[in-house]
Amino acid sequence: MIPVKQIVAIIGAGNMGGAMAAHLLAQGWTVQVCDIDPSKVAALEKKGALALATPAQAAIDSVAFVVCVVDAAQTAEVLFGDHGLARMLQPGHTVLLCPTIAPQEVENFATRLAAIGVFTVDAPMSGGPARARDGSMSLMVACAPAVYEAQTTLLQAVSAKVFRISDRPGDGARTKLVNNLLAGINLVGAAEVLALAERLGLDAGRTLDVIEQSSGQSWIGSDRLRRAIAGDYAPRAHITLLEKDTRLALEAAKAAGFEGPLGARASQVFAEAHQAGLAELDDAAIFKYLANR
Template sequence: MTVAFVGAGNMGGALVERLCEAAWPVTVCDTDPLRQQQALAAGASLADTPLSAVAQLGPQDALVIVVVDADQCREVLWGEQGASFGLRPGQAVVLCPTIAPEDTVAIAQRLAGQGIDCIDAPMSGGPQRARDGRMSLMVAAPQAVVDRHAKLLAALSLNVMRVSERVGDGARTKLVNNLLAGINLVGAAEVLAVAERMGMDLATTLDVIERSSGQSWIGSDRMRRAIADDLAPRAHVTLLEKDTRLAVAAARSVGFEGPLGTHAARVFKDAAEAGMADLDDAALLSFLRRPAPRP
């Protein structure tokens, strides 16, 4: 089986490396020259456009989209030189970005009109987990579609989470997961900022938290980097700003307004507007260390 990727950034690039190492034929389309060179070094072929990326796909092969948002997904599929113009019935689009459920459903319906399957498959866990197969892949699609592409899904992750047969439920699951991740990260950054004001050693404090009831994976992962002043972007602040915003909007669409999600989303928005948008989201500690504005 052949796989086409559009998007070979932190997550997409890790998946490209994983599949190439397993001897899958992979074609990559990415606009960033650095990502192109990394894909070549991994053993992938390059394509100039999404349309040319899918040119060599076989009758039951797939396109994996790993971009940032719904607008980019639509551009990949239906923009000038869009992949959908080269896809054929029986092939599938594996949709991995974190986007609103209604966008996932609309994209799937439009593809279905062309006889093309859509697998709603957002992912979570970060680049290293994607590279070694430990990331979560949240899959929602009809069973027959999943069965046809089971080998690819298993190659992408050892942790394929079968959510439902309803496209859109993968997106819904990812949003509630990322809302909790955002809440946990804001909480972890806040308590370490408090601990620092109290004169405590942050590394020791985090050691205790990791062995106590306040532990969270994202809190430990990001705050360890923040303490080391390692803000090289693995996941930009803009990503959880987008994801928490979409999650809060999804909650409101079903009449739910919780006490924490809105506040967490506001912290990410404020951090992005304060100039931290392109930093790793571990920068939240630096943001919360800042003195509060005077009234």
Template sequence: MSVNIENRGSRAAVIGLGSMGFGMAQSMKRAGLDVTGYDITQAVVERFVAEGGRGAQALADAVEGADIIVSVVVNAAQTEAVLFGPEGIARAMEPGAVFVSSATMDPAIARSLAERLEALGLHYLDAPISGGAAKAAKGELTIMASGTPEAFAAARPALDAMAAKVYELGDAAGIGAAFKMINQLLAGVHIAAACEAISFAAKQGLDLEKVYEVITASAGNSWMFENRIPHVLAGDYTPLSAIEIFVKDLGIVQDMARAERYPVPLVAAALQMYLAASGAGMGRDDDSSLARLYAQLSGAELPGKNKEPNKS
């Protein structure tokens, strides 16, 4: 989705130019924002510059003059380091600027980060994302956001450029994070179920291409089955979404549930499979690698199942 931003003078910074952040930066640039990108990997910064963006060598340089800072790092610890670490940007941000936090994290941590930043007179928008790298590059993400009206207003040019759907879920940080954890609960369990099913089909000696055709036209289908099982059929576990992401995210869900004395047996079972896959050397491989783990445990034959885990 390409959006023309009326305020074409808006300056934005993107912290973290990974598979999601790079596409989000491209979408903002395409919509008319003046975008500076920063990443610890210099090569991706150079790539962004080559495609018409600005690049920064340091965090403080990235946010200089920026109205909107979009943080697309891995987790809460990295988000805290970006804001308040030794090279943190909180003291370097422009007065009235908004920090848009896209990392998946415990809602309590999102609330804490927001309180610390707002104490400095700055805005914090809790804005986890969903949709994958392809939708990030097209500006078609789903954003589950919460924050003050002022934070939403300040972030609006970036939100309009990056997302097909922006859900405004409340006026306080933490609500968006909680919505994202419900999504991750379902996503992680659905991937595990899809991988269990396709490996079980292989153990039965079924034609896996036909299994995919039948299930995607039947009631047992899910978005994750439809999206992830083609990776298994191709025997290609190049990481589009890595096993370690769900080790982290389902771990957060389990911690949240334990604090609330709420049972999550399906999450617990799925988390054990992600942990086992990581322990087997597949942590950096695509999360559809759970099918390989099932195959190894059962002797089922999958396309390319004997390929070495990704060690890069």
């Protein structure tokens, strides 16, 4: 059991941040949480979390300050806004950046934090809320070796799959974008073939049974399409998240002078589904979009 004197502040208590907070609370950590949605904070208070009205109210003796919001704009506000963490951060403090954002944004944030003596751990997450809640999600970590050593206890507490990417903040984001581009390609592909199976008169569930035990299997295909077959589109990860992530991955690819045959088309499908009115649904709704074309 982790001593309760260890405090961690989590800014952003949505699907992933909230699940991470619940997991740490169950291990005995003292967890402070802040979110623009009071109901999310209230739910974690019932589990023992301490509520923050603003990021700047985080305890100065926190082990680390975990930013778990959606995008770069929200990250900038959490860090450097009027009520942001930078107002109370001291030299030697550490910020974990967990959102999926552009590598250049991570580098920019790390540079700004370094200017006030604050360390950055580039630590995007993967695996979804259920895995964040049970501690089996993946973390792709890039930071200086001494910072990694100092934060090993926390990193291992939140994830059983900590991947040490490099010493350079930004490389975690690069790895996450590569992963999520493949996730997007796999999801669009799985939804396409299942929509085709139905059009051919096949039973979608039985077809997926075969795929899961054959060469076409993918984790995201099984996870999302089981829900899609059941008509369950309640958002765990909105369509807009993979729309954003695949777009960022393509921007990183362009900057590196690389162009592949599949990523751009998969990204376009997410954008089309958004425009078709599915933005607030789970990304399993890619199946619904393709099946209704």
